[in-house]
């Protein structure tokens with residue numbers, strides 16, 4: 001099937017185009033042509049008050065639509081999470097399993113593999129956040145489930161046959177030989193929930209560490225004589241840093257600092273979202289704890305942050321309005337750069353001929369009006 005989409009502007013990931021139409025053939029962008037050259041018999045969706053951009057890619061999604069991935073490790077669970085986030089412009093995501101047993105990790109990898117095989121829209125792989133973390137920086141993870149990595153664990157982590165696997169670990173707990181081994185198996189390794197010092201992170205970067213999970217949160221801070229994980233991450237030009245731009249996890253001044261410290265393209269927006277995204281409830285359960293969300297902040301009764309109710313659309317909005325970053329660059333931080341981090345920038349993160357037809361359509365108040373994943377349209381239910 002071939003159809004066209006026109007909008008007031010089309011942001012390709014590189015430039016804003018006016019009076020142009022995107023031609024979609026099946027699941028791929030076939031061409032971008034002047035609206036005036038559109039064949040009169042081609043089906044066309046026109047959005048004169050909106051802009052079309054590459055769909056958002058969220059590399060850290062614990063839940064959505066009342067589902068926590070750790071509690072519903074099934075294709076249905078993944079589908080509910082992906083659908084909840086799609087309303088807010090996410091067209092690609094990594095369901096994220098936080099620290100859990102080996103059996104649950106195996107089940108999660110199987111469920112993600114099945115979801116990809118069944119063509120569940122938007123599933124790009126899996127993010128395993130833990131359990132090989134440092135309990136000194138546990139956040140809301142259960143320290144009793146944290147453990148030392150074994151050779152069976154490595155076989156399991158490297159077992160997803162399709163899609164991407166992102167592994168968040170504490171380098172000082174796991175060690176560089178294992179980071180090297182994981183990287184050689186095409187696992188994307190990120191540091192998180194870590195108490196490492198500068199030298200430990202530097203040597204992990206040399207061994208193949210590629211990113212930092214929720215920069216600033218659950219890691220050693222920057223001190224004058226010991227840069228910690230934060231200072232080392234910010235001074236390293238090659239690695240990527242995920243940030244939770246919800247105004248609760250990180251002060252916006254620190255996010256501005258991170259954006260100016262890193263080369264362009266290395267800060268990516270993530271949600272770290274919990275089941276309340278796309279739900280009418282303002283609470284959820286994490287293991288035996290009830291997590292309440294008040295004024296956008298999800299926390300335990302002890303005040304420990306427990307993920308977020310952030311959406312990618314809101315993260316883009318905050319990046320524009322709180323960090324004073326241009327809309328083009330905020331959109332790249334939500335799509336082009338995470339696609340590059342995942343090694344998918346030859347098919348996602350841009351609107352270009354030959355790329356997947358995965359888009360978000362927003363109005364100029366940054367409200368999501370429509371999405372396409374691999375050419376398949378979905379008008380969000382709240383519209």
Ligand SMILES: [Zn+2]
Pocket residue numbers: 129139192193214218
């Ligand atoms: Zn975390």
